[in-house]
Structures are given as C-alpha cells and as structure tokens.
Amino acid sequence: MPLRHNQSVYPEPVERLIDEFTRLPGIGRRSAERMAFHVLKATEEEAMRLSQAVADVKQKVRCCSICFNLTDVEPCAICTSPQRDPSKVLVVEQARDLISLEQTGVYKGVYHVLTGRIDPLGGVEPGDLTIARLFDRLENPEHNSGGVKIQEVILGLNPDLEGDTTGLYLADELAKRGVGVTRLARGLPAGSHLEFASKAVLADAIEGRQAMKLDDV
Ligand SMILES: [Zn+2]
Structure with missing residues (x-):
C-alpha cells in the first residue's frame, strides 16, 4: 500500500528530531536526516552531551550588562x-x-x-x-x-x-x-x-x- 502523503516513514521521535534540525540555518531535509541518524548511532552519553550543550547555551549564556557581549560570567x-x-x-x-x-x-x-x-x-x-x-x-x-x-x-x-x-x-x-x-x-x-x-x-x-x-x- 503506498504511503499517504505527510505520513512519515520514521518513528515519531526521529521525525521530530529531523524536523528540529531542518530549522537550523542552511540545513535541508537530507542533511537533517543524516544528522538524526548520527544521533541515533551515537552512544547515549554522546547524544546527551549534545542535548546538554543546547540547554546550557540557552540557560547559561547571557548578554554582558556592560557591553552586551555574549557571556556566561557577569x-x-x-x-x-x-x-x-x-x-x-x-x-x-x-x-x-x-x-x-x-x-x-x-x-x-x-x-x-x-x-x-x-x-x-x-x-x-x-x-x-x-x-x-x-x-x-x-x-x-x-x-x-x-x-x-x-x-x-x-x-x-x-x-x-x-x-x-x-x-x-x-x-x-x-x-x-x-x-x-x-x-x-x-x-x-x-x-x-x-x-x-x-x-x-x-x-x-x-x-x-x-x-x-x-x-x-
Ligand atoms: Zn562585557
């Protein structure tokens, strides 16, 4: 039976990851799929390091109160x-x-x-x-x-x-x-x-x- 349009061939969490990667600048669908497969193949520790790095950028990096440079110290x-x-x-x-x-x-x-x-x-x-x-x-x-x-x-x-x-x-x-x-x-x-x-x-x-x-x- 042919796939319905919009129906993903990937499990939902993988599709969601691909979707997030395609939002990155310069990343098309094919590259996003390759990145998602890279994460799938990585050890749990490697994958968690990536996810922690993303979280840290949002939680720890601020603008300097004097010069507005990006910083994790103030x-x-x-x-x-x-x-x-x-x-x-x-x-x-x-x-x-x-x-x-x-x-x-x-x-x-x-x-x-x-x-x-x-x-x-x-x-x-x-x-x-x-x-x-x-x-x-x-x-x-x-x-x-x-x-x-x-x-x-x-x-x-x-x-x-x-x-x-x-x-x-x-x-x-x-x-x-x-x-x-x-x-x-x-x-x-x-x-x-x-x-x-x-x-x-x-x-x-x-x-x-x-x-x-x-x-x-
Ligand atoms: Zn500064």
Missing part, C-alpha cells in the same frame, strides 16, 4: 580583563562581529554590542538597540568597564546602507557628548560583512582607523 571576561584598556570602546552591530575582531588579536580595548543596526525601513529605531547604554557608559564612567572614563569610541559597523546610517547617527550623538570618534579603515569592500572578512583585513582596519568626520559617511 560582567564578561573582556570587560573585566586587566589586559584591556576600557578607555577605548569599539562599537559593533552583533556579537559575531566582536568574535571576528577578537580573532585578529590586535585590539586591546573593550566593546559595545548594539544588538542590531538602525534600519528605518525595517522598523529598527535607535531606541530598539543598546545605544542609550553606550551613552550611559560614556556619561557615567562608573558604568563603564573597570569604572574608567571613555576617551575614544571606534565605530566598527558593516560598510553598507544600514551600517552607514547607524554610524552617522552615532557619530553625531557622540560628537555632542565630546568624545573622540574614529571608525575602522575602509579596507572592507562596500556591502561586505565584518564577520566574513579575513583576519588580515580586519587587523588593518583596526590599526588604520581614522577620525570620524560627519560629512564622510
């Missing part, structure tokens, strides 16, 4: 490191950008993660991001990492329309607050994304950062 290890200079704050759109920049090993200041970028057409306003918390760190040094006054804000936004819109807004607001503003050197091709740039390009962009003028965005 404040994050970058904000509390004695090797870092908290008078320099590099502003990025998302934690993935921070990780790409950290991998260069060049930057020794701290960060501020905006958790997005200004996108008026997409309905994202400055108030939807962590911008007010950045200004708070600036105006109240005791709220900055290490209680140190911020001397330089480096804009590390993606070189595309929304990144430029966000950069222009921040440069304007930061200038009003009297802090030095620089931005990463324009070694990154327009429309590219920080998180996919090579370490060498990012290292050059950090070291060659330039003073931000309001008319050059």
Whole structure:
C-alpha cells in the first residue's frame, strides 16, 4: 500500500528530531536526516552531551550588562580583563562581529554590542538597540568597564546602507557628548560583512582607523 502523503516513514521521535534540525540555518531535509541518524548511532552519553550543550547555551549564556557581549560570567571576561584598556570602546552591530575582531588579536580595548543596526525601513529605531547604554557608559564612567572614563569610541559597523546610517547617527550623538570618534579603515569592500572578512583585513582596519568626520559617511 503506498504511503499517504505527510505520513512519515520514521518513528515519531526521529521525525521530530529531523524536523528540529531542518530549522537550523542552511540545513535541508537530507542533511537533517543524516544528522538524526548520527544521533541515533551515537552512544547515549554522546547524544546527551549534545542535548546538554543546547540547554546550557540557552540557560547559561547571557548578554554582558556592560557591553552586551555574549557571556556566561557577569560582567564578561573582556570587560573585566586587566589586559584591556576600557578607555577605548569599539562599537559593533552583533556579537559575531566582536568574535571576528577578537580573532585578529590586535585590539586591546573593550566593546559595545548594539544588538542590531538602525534600519528605518525595517522598523529598527535607535531606541530598539543598546545605544542609550553606550551613552550611559560614556556619561557615567562608573558604568563603564573597570569604572574608567571613555576617551575614544571606534565605530566598527558593516560598510553598507544600514551600517552607514547607524554610524552617522552615532557619530553625531557622540560628537555632542565630546568624545573622540574614529571608525575602522575602509579596507572592507562596500556591502561586505565584518564577520566574513579575513583576519588580515580586519587587523588593518583596526590599526588604520581614522577620525570620524560627519560629512564622510
Ligand atoms: Zn562585557
């Protein structure tokens, strides 16, 4: 008898696992099936390690209360490191950008993660991001990492329309607050994304950062 449409050939729990895997980015049905079979073949201990890792990410990882980096300690290890200079704050759109920049090993200041970028057409306003918390760190040094006054804000936004819109807004607001503003050197091709740039390009962009003028965005 032919299978009815929608009727799975897998036991229900396996089908449910395949279903969950297909929700992952870039995973189609075939890959999800292979992953589910991998779990089926794994020892119980291996499979539980996977399930525990997923649970831990949701239960233990939070945003740092100072810089909004992802962390399992509060404040994050970058904000509390004695090797870092908290008078320099590099502003990025998302934690993935921070990780790409950290991998260069060049930057020794701290960060501020905006958790997005200004996108008026997409309905994202400055108030939807962590911008007010950045200004708070600036105006109240005791709220900055290490209680140190911020001397330089480096804009590390993606070189595309929304990144430029966000950069222009921040440069304007930061200038009003009297802090030095620089931005990463324009070694990154327009429309590219920080998180996919090579370490060498990012290292050059950090070291060659330039003073931000309001008319050059
Ligand atoms: Zn932090």
